Amino acid sequence: MKKSVLLGTVAATAAFIGGAAMAAEGDTLKAVKARGELICGVNTGLVGFAAPDASGNWAGFDVAICKAVAAAVLGDPAKVKYVPTTGQTRFTALSSGEVDVLARNSTYTFSRDTDLKLDFIGVNYYDGQGFMVRKDLGVTSAKELDGATICIQTGTTTELNLADYFKANNMSYQPVNIDSNAEGEQQYMAGACDAYTTDASGLAATRAAFADPENHIILPEIISKEPLAPAVRHGDNNWGDIVRWTLNALIAAEEYGVTSANIEELATNSENPEVQRLLGASDDLGKMIGLDKDWAKNAIKASGNYGEIFAKTIGEETPIGLARGLNAQWTQGGLLYAPPFR
Amino acid sequence: MSELHAQTVSFVRETMIPPAPPPTRQTGALRWLRENLFSGPVNTILTLLGLAIIWFLVSHFWDWFAHSVWNAASLAECRQIIAETWGEGARGACWAVIRERWNQYLFGFYPMELYFRPVMAFGFLMVALAPVLFSESLQIRRIVLIVSAVLTLVLMAMLGSPMVWLAFAAVVMIGAVVIAERHAPWLLIFSVLYPLLGIWLLWGGSLWPQIMVLASIGLGWLAWKLLVRVSPLLAMVAGVLVTLILWLVAVGPAAEDAQRLIPLAITAVDSDQFGGFLLSITIGVAGIALSLPLGIILALARRSDMFLVHTLAVTFIEFIRGVPLITLLFVASLLLNYFLPPGTNFDIILRVIIMVTIFAAAYMAEVIRGGLAALPRGQYEAADALGLDYWKAQRLIILPQALKISIPGIVSTFIGMFKDTTLVVFVGLFDPLKGVSDFVRANFAWKGVYWEPFIFVGAIFFIICFSMSRYSMFLERRLRREHR
Structure with a gap:
């Protein structure tokens, strides 16, 4: 009796999981x-x-x-x-x-x-990842960002790209971790970081929404492929x-x-x-x-x-x-x- | 005053000296200041330091608040208005975003023409809570009932409620006010029925499932009544079983058939249309209402002598308390889908409510266990000496005292749980703090708005949580039995 109940449960569970998998792959x-x-x-x-x-x-x-x-x-x-x-x-x-x-x-x-x-x-x-900096920082290329503090969204591919890029160019940086785009803008505006990096499309939108877009530039380098x-x-x-x-x-x-x-x-x-x-x-x-x-x-x-x-x-x-x-x-x-x- | 001594005494005062106020140093604001703020060197330094901090904050934020813009279509327009009115470079708050999107902060994507339904559900919630929360203070209950009746009706009318619904709400609200004066205990019937009514008003659809659920509870009660003479335990089991089996088997089909016979449905609203404070309050109220009884049962189970009951309770409580709420929410939103049969639509809000409830119940159990442990042994022994059985002893002697002791802890668990409802943003629901703000900012017009939504949402959270905390203090005062 006990055995049959056990077997029955196992069979039912298997059918259950099988069914769920079917649904995922089904029509x-x-x-x-x-x-x-x-x-x-x-x-x-x-x-x-x-x-x-x-x-x-x-x-x-x-x-x-x-x-x-x-x-x-x-x-x-x-x-x-x-x-x-x-x-x-x-x-x-x-x-x-x-x-x-x-x-x-x-x-x-x-x-x-x-x-x-x-x-x-x-x-x-x-898309591709880019950098935005304040104009008065005097930086015109991402290669000049050695030692900069950079606002970066955690848990994204952009975080890994950033590390790769700086390593490949033998530069160092100080990451400021942020959780969302809105927070990133806020930190960047408050001067918590020298550069803000995310997908170029996002940078363009962010810059366009600033009160003073003319004081910020998006650097020409695109450091990653983001299809x-x-x-x-x-x-x-x-x-x-x-x-x-x-x-x-x-x-x-x-x-x-x-x-x-x-x-x-x-x-x-x-x-x-x-x-x-x-x-x-x-x-x-x-x-x-x-x-x-x-x-x-x-x-x-x-x-x-x-x-x-x-x-x-x-x-x-x-x-x-x-x-x-x-x-x-x-x-x-x-x-x-x-x-x-x- | 006689004329007798008029000639013999050189001076007689004919009127009283008017009462003079006490010296200024001993009265009013000055005395208060001296006693409370500048009573000694340490106090004086602390006062000055506090004033400096307040001044620092106010001087930094005052111009931002003072330069508030309420009428604008976008952040850019706000900035333009601020620059024109207060000069180039002035900072200012752009409350126009709240003015334009307040409805999404309060209701999420709930259909606009149906906003009156959540408002009505909220008003009825007040009616359902009043007899429970203010069972002994008639004056306050009367004020709460009348104020919520008036507010609900006015808000419903402002939100364009159809006359039928307005009349329905008016009948219920005014009926509740009248009944509260005459037969107050009857109001509790409404409190018991409220969950079904509230669910129907919020989600809409057919009313028949609600009626069928009631009917199956009625049948369960009947089974209990029939068997209670034979054996109370058997009757309890039979009653619960009948109700549960009817729920699982009969309620769905019966409700559909009845709906076909007599249509009794209102516009249905999907769970994914809930958002903002509607979502927070729905989850919060359901979680609060369910976690308290569950927490009491768990606390009693943990203190039980029965090995299995005790072990299960300890395991459950320690497991739930050892896992972050976010993990439970992820389980609810993602993992469950893999295990449920394909095509099952297990409502996401229901899943979240279940997880939030068991999470809060585990904490609640420990808070109440603290209350139980604080009771002197004598109380337990006295209950035994009176010959009360376990349940009677708990109900009449132990729990009333234990719960009273635990009120501050219980209410802080409630407040914490209510604030935790914002975590549902991580499973893709639109909580007011981040979920709604994120998509509002995703509109180019409001991209870059940062503090205003936080302040608005924070203010509403503060009002709700502060009311809860005030209520707990009121309840503590009301239940104080020691004569201190």
Whole structure:
């Protein structure tokens, strides 16, 4: 009797864990369609990338990816539930099945891709770590920062990059550990550190929000590669394909000049065969990934093509004022290169 | 005054000397100052030092407060207004961020048109608490009830509550005020029902689960009643079992069926829409209400002679106290997902409430154990001598005294727990201190605002915690039985 109870418990536990693992690897597409809602992991708040407004509507560069995926899968960009994730909870939230997609400015690295069992589906923003200093410090290059005190956010890749960079250049520094961007700005403004380092996009936003941006400069050196990429769970390749090609569709749309303004027109009378295939006018590419014919059209209509999203959320027209730089199309000297839709 | 001596005495005062005030050195502010602030060299030095510190702080922060801007659309506009009004380089507080985002600090992403529901739930909470907190002081209870009734109704009207709800709240509130005057014990019925009502008002959805839960408790009570003549223990077990089994098996389906028959639902609000002080107060109140009874049981269990009960209680308390709250929260938010069957939606706020409750209960148990240990042995022996059984002895003699001794400790555990609710930010919930502030700052308009949200949130926390501490002092005075 006792033995059978024990065995029963073990069997039940095994089935339980097996079931949970199955869910994590199972058919995310089916689950999303059944739910009628995409659950998207986003940042708890990062200027330009993800932030809710006064009435609680999320917007931003990462949020646009969520909207595009929801539009591609469910036909409606509004059918997204945003789950704010912190730096500590983001990957666990994804692998435990709490979110379907993680669009949260996470750096694509080897160990995260392999050891943490994530699948990064392609880079949506090429970032890099930079330094900001006060102009009156008289520093014009990061190489002159020997012995400086530097404000650095703990527990991030930026912390490791900083150590690497100073070691490689045989310099020393005094770290001032901070917990969040807001605290970093405060410490830097109060003069607790000579330089503030974080991703260049974050530095630009921070500098733009200062009362006296003209008194601060961002040093030209970019000391690390920070390819920020949306991620999905490892193992559900079909779902990975959907998110990957949704991002590619946004990038390709910019390359082919498909915008949210002219998309309806191009869908019916475009001469370009690639555009026809992309928008479902000729081949039915959607069927191959389990979506309907209009998937890419819906995704692009959600908030425009890659260039439109960039311009609306973080581009030069916005107060953040980021230049396209590496994030320009390959035809413009950038790194964005969507594989052919064929 | 007669005229008799008018001619014989050279001077007669015809009126009294008017009473003169005591010398200035012996009265009023001057005396107070001399006695309290400058009574000796050490005191004088300390006073001057204190004044210097206050002066230092005020002189540094005064202009910042004085240059407050309330009307602006962004931090940049605030800075511009400050520069225009008080000159270039002037510092100033930009309270406009609070003015624009106060609703998110208080309610998170709760739908705006439904703000009246949490307000109503909070007002009803006051009604539910009044008979418990002020059971002996009628005057104070009356004031609390009337003030909370008026405030709730006014706030609900200001937040655009529909007339139906306003009428409902008015009936409940005014009814409570009237009943408190006539049959005060009846109010306790409302206190007992409040958890179900409060949950319904906050999360919305169908009312039927609440009714079904009540019904299953009723059936459990019936089972107890039927069996209590046979054996009190059996009756207790049967009652609890019936209720639990009904909860697990019948409540869900029955509520759905009933909902199909007679729809009785209001707009549902998801847990992830909770935030700000609504979230803190929900978690705090639930944690406080649950951790006190749990803590009492744990404290009694720890002092029990029964080996298993004692060991389990010690293990539980020491384990929970040995683990940081953040660890428990991470377990609640992340680890549980791996173990629960796929697709289970175990509400995140509920998970956090459970973790916060067991955390606070472990501390509570030790505070109450201190109270139990402080009672002289004679009290226990007296209870035994009266022939009371264990539960009666605890209920009538031991616990009332032990709890009274532990009041300051209990309330500081409550206050600590309430402040700890801000830690939920680490599991992705929007606590008012950091969670809401982070996303408010993530909007470019308010990027760079730093102190204002902290001061605003800190002030509200202070008001709530200070009230709790004042209440504990009031309760101590009220329960003082020694004639000192």
